[in-house]
Amino acid sequence: MxxxxxxxxxxxxxxxxxxxxxxxxxxxxxxxxxxxxxxxxxxxxxxxxxxxTEPGFLDKVNAIGAYFLGMLAGLAEDHASIVQVRGRGLLIGVEFDRPVAPLISALLDTGIICGPAGPNVLRFLPPLVVGKEEVDCVMAAIEACLEELGW
Known part of the structure; x- marks a missing residue:
């Protein structure tokens, strides 16, 4: 390995x-x-x-991943441009009905760095030590950028 x-x-x-x-x-x-x-x-x-290898570390990672996925799923209910939210742990993809390049650029302008996983999928790979506060910050930026783009 x-x-x-x-x-x-x-x-x-x-x-x-x-x-x-x-x-x-x-x-x-x-x-x-x-x-x-x-x-x-x-x-x-x-x-x-x-x-x-710290006891409970993986449980924290999975809990934050579930929180992030849940927040994104809630966002999908309000934005028809979101086709699907998927992920495991903190490996997360959000599929849109259009190319995500403009959204990636808009997020970068807010200080959020993410990339694509294909033309229509926004990929998130945050560090395993990410906290709820950082996820909330990312979610606020995504919501603002979607509104700004009219998505």
């Missing part, structure tokens, strides 16, 4: 985990890197792993 981006919480790092059987296939010195053992990256990865 390979790990990278999320392991360092924004600090560059990569890792490979494998069984003893797979590891036996590596000849001595065949698996190396020029940045191996970077103390800053290693400390960031350790802090990330400590947070992720």
């Amino acid at each position: 390979t790990l990278a981006k999320g392991l360092g919480s924004g600090v560059p790092i990569g890792a490979l985990g494998c069984s003893d059987l797979v590891a036996e296939g590596f000849a001595p010195g065949s698996h190396a890197c020029t940045f191996g053992g970077n103390p800053l990256s290693t400390a960031a990865a350790l802090a990330t792993m400590e947070l992720l």
Whole structure:
């Protein structure tokens, strides 16, 4: 298994985990890197792993994800341009009946960074430590931008 981006919480790092059987296939010195053992990256990865394994952490992530999905589903009831709201945890997509590029641009103007997942789907991938207050802020921005765009 390979790990990278999320392991360092924004600090560059990569890792490979494998069984003893797979590891036996590596000849001595065949698996190396020029940045191996970077103390800053290693400390960031350790802090990330400590947070992720904290009791109840995943429950908090799932609760915030459900809250965000619920808020978006409520928004969909008021905006016919929203075709579907879907997601799992904090991986969320909102499908519209039109291209989302103008909405992405409008949200960026408010300081909200999100991207597409295809031409008509607005994708949200907030950090696992996002809180209800940040979700509420994003929701207010989405509502304002939808009104501004006439969607």
